[in-house]
Amino acid sequence: xxxxxxxxxxxxxxxxxxxxxxxxxxxxxxxxxxxxxxxxxxxxxxxxxxxxxxxxxxxxxxxxxxxxxxxxxxxxxxxxxxxxxxxxxxxxxxx
Amino acid sequence: xxxxxxxxxxxxxxxxxxxxxxxxxxxxxxxxxxxxxxxxxxxxxxxxxxxxxxxxxxxxxxxxxxxxxxxxxxxxxxxxxxxxxxxxxxxxxxxxxxxxxxxxxxxxxxxxxxxxxxxxxxxxxxxxxxxxxxxxxxxxxxxxxxxxxxxxxxxxxxxxxxxxxxxxxxxxxxxxxxxxxxxxxxxxxxxxxxxxxxxxxxxxxxxxxxxxxxxxxxxxxxxxxxxxxxxxxxxxxxxxxxxxxxxxxxxxxxx
Numbered sequence: 001x002x003x004x005x006x007x008x009x010x011x012x013x014x015x016x017x018x019x020x021x022x023x024x025x026x027x028x029x030x031x032x033x034x035x036x037x038x039x040x041x042x043x044x045x046x047x048x049x050x051x052x053x054x055x056x057x058x059x060x061x062x063x064x065x066x067x068x069x070x071x072x073x074x075x076x077x078x079x080x081x082x083x084x085x086x087x088x089x090x091x092x093x094x095x
Numbered sequence: 096x097x098x099x100x101x102x103x104x105x106x107x108x109x110x111x112x113x114x115x116x117x118x119x120x121x122x123x124x125x126x127x128x129x130x131x132x133x134x135x136x137x138x139x140x141x142x143x144x145x146x147x148x149x150x151x152x153x154x155x156x157x158x159x160x161x162x163x164x165x166x167x168x169x170x171x172x173x174x175x176x177x178x179x180x181x182x183x184x185x186x187x188x189x190x191x192x193x194x195x196x197x198x199x200x201x202x203x204x205x206x207x208x209x210x211x212x213x214x215x216x217x218x219x220x221x222x223x224x225x226x227x228x229x230x231x232x233x234x235x236x237x238x239x240x241x242x243x244x245x246x247x248x249x250x251x252x253x254x255x256x257x258x259x260x261x262x263x264x265x266x267x268x269x270x271x272x273x274x275x276x277x278x279x280x281x282x283x284x285x286x287x288x289x290x291x292x293x294x295x296x297x298x299x300x301x302x303x304x305x306x307x308x309x310x311x312x313x314x315x316x317x318x319x320x321x322x323x324x325x326x327x328x329x330x331x332x333x334x335x336x337x338x339x340x341x342x343x344x345x346x347x348x349x350x
Contacts, residue, residue: 038253041129066137
């Protein structure tokens with residue numbers, strides 16, 4: 001279950017940032033969205049969209065982000081999102 | 096990525112939430128739908144169905160070489176809104192996005208439920224993005240940018256590349272600057288004819304602030320709220336701005 005969420009997120013992130021960039025980065029729980037992946041804000045939108053497609057409406061990534069200050073979003077790591085998804089009531093993959 | 100073809104261009108759009116319709120428009124140059132996506136939009140989406148889109152030439156919408164005048168931007172909104180809803184919608188805009196919403200409301204009053212204008216520059220030429228960036232020497236340009244964007248530029252890499260790309264295209268390869276220079280002033284008589292509820296939100300340190308005073312003076316029933324900050328309230332006063340927008344838009348739900 002844990003590895004499954006991480007693997008799904010890794011695959012989504014590779015799509016979002018593009019294979020050309022993804023090749024150079026190892027994506028782990030400790031990987032930072034801002035510092036390591038340099039995920040742009042507009043790419044967060046794509047990430048949220050793909051998470052919704054994968055997990056359905058029960059995973060409200062956008063709502064979760066909206067509760068955070070900008071510096072918290074900047075400090076986000078892959079592991080934080082994995083934990084968030086696992087904390088959602090029904091985070092089993094729908095697609 | 097939801098992409099809508101309108102006016103011969105592809106627009107990147109996102110819609111979420113349920114309730115009365117609301118559209119949120121971002122500002123020029125460094126703006127994109129993320130101006131709202133990471134702040135007020137998800138909160139407003141708890142009570143409204145919210146449409147966000149990247150303005151032409153911005154974010155992931157098509158890089159249009161022309162059409163940055165308000166008349167064309169209003170036609171973009173017209174087309175996207177028509178696709179989104181038949182009901183009167185609440186329009187929320189920052190900076191030039193606010194001017195687009197304002198012009199739209201003047202042209203199509205029956206389609207607007209209420210207006211939230213955040214840092215709308217009046218006259219349009221007083222757009223702080225221009226004064227801050229494109230018409231200044233490079234060093235000053237950087238120091239005028241919002242913090243998180245300045246940090247991204249310093250670090251270089253993908254974020255900086257994309258932003259510089261967008262700015263360079265808009266400044267050098269599009270008609271944006273010429274369009275803004277040619278944009279006519281909005282007259283007091285046009286403002287006074289606005290019939291929908293209007294909330295104007297300005298930064299207490301913003302160069303645009305006199306426009307807020309003018310809106311309150313001229314538009315019947317207009318509310319003016321000053322928040323601590325400059326022109327970039329969506330990042331400088333995110334929480335307070337969200338609160339004001341949600342409070343004002345509750346009128347759509349409560350009646």
